[in-house]
Amino acid sequence: MSIEPQTLMLSALQHYAYCPRQFALIHVEQAWADNRFTAEGTILHERVDSGIAEQRKGTRYERGVMLKSERFKLTGKMDLLEIEQSEQPKYLPVEYKRGKPKIEDWDRVQVCAQALCLEEMRDTSVTEGAIWYWEVRRRETIQIDDALRAATIAAIEAAHAILATGKTPPPTDDVKRCRACSLVDLCEPGIFRRDHSSDYVDAIFLEPEEAMGK
Numbered sequence: 001m002s003i004e005p006q007t008l009m010l011s012a013l014q015h016y017a018y019c020p021r022q023f024a025l026i027h028v029e030q031a032w033a034d035n036r037f038t039a040e041g042t043i044l045h046e047r048v049d050s051g052i053a054e055q056r057k058g059t060r061y062e063r064g065v066m067l068k069s070e071r072f073k074l075t076g077k078m079d080l081l082e083i084e085q086s087e088q089p090k091y092l093p094v095e096y097k098r099g100k101p102k103i104e105d106w107d108r109v110q111v112c113a114q115a116l117c118l119e120e121m122r123d124t125s126v127t128e129g130a131i132w133y134w135e136v137r138r139r140e141t142i143q144i145d146d147a148l149r150a151a152t153i154a155a156i157e158a159a160h161a162i163l164a165t166g167k168t169p170p171p172t173d174d175v176k177r178c179r180a181c182s183l184v185d186l187c188e189p190g191i192f193r194r195d196h197s198s199d200y201v202d203a204i205f206l207e208p209e210e211a212m213g214k
Contacts, residue, residue, distance in 0.1 A: 006163045008156065010067060010076030013113050016159040017106040022183055023159060024168035031186050059084050067117035072156050078114050082130075091118050093129045100135045105151055107131050108142050112152040115144045 009027070016023035025031040053062045065078040084090035093114040097107055108131070115126035129142040142148070162169065171178060171189035178189045 005073045005160050007073050007075050008159055008163065010074055010078075010110060010113050010117070012159060013152070013155055014106055014110040016155050016162075017104070017109045019172045019177055019181065020158070020162065020169045021171045021187060021189075022181055024162050025183050025187060027159075028162065028166055028168060031183060058086075067114055067121065069113075069117040069120050071120055072113070072116060072153070073160065074113060074117055074156070076114075076117075081118075089124070091115075091122065091124055091126050093118060093126065094139075095129070095131045096134065097131055098134045100133050101131070101138070101140050105148065108148055109152045109155050111142055112144055112148045113156065116149075116152065 012023060012027050015026055053060065055061070060083040062081045062083065063079065065081045066076075067078055068075045078093055079096045080094040082092040082094060084092070093111055095107065095111050095114070108129075111129035111131060115129055118124065118126050127144050129144055130139055131142065132139045171187060171192055175189075178184050178187070181187065
């Protein structure tokens, strides 16, 4: 008998993309800790969500839009949806982040997942999104292309797999990411790396026949 996948929060995808262990600590083990970055992010989103819908020069701006995808088992709230009104309305999801633009796709994956939800809910095609970065006061336009879609769908599937197994992966090898993480004291990545527990955790994720061959 197949088990129905749990619904995944859109915001959780950014956690997974940043670090699968962080994702599992928050969404499997229900661990959480605030630092300056998370506090500033909460304040920023409260300000954004408190705005009302408005219309300016043929574009409607809707804030705090609820999203859902039955196909990908996703749910969550979008900071801002811009709708360019015409015969074929153009939808553009906009996410607000407290930091600055990144080379990695951590933030873009979340916006792409919002686009996937919009496409399913409104029977449309979303080709662009945007992220407004508070630290640098700049908006970055995102192309919702095949590569980003593939990366996002892979992240969705991997995050669902962690929820299904209930197992927390080892920490990322990127020590800089650990320093910026509010869960670093709960995660204790340094201790984990020193005692080589990663070998044990890696073995958990192997298929039985693979583990026997090690």
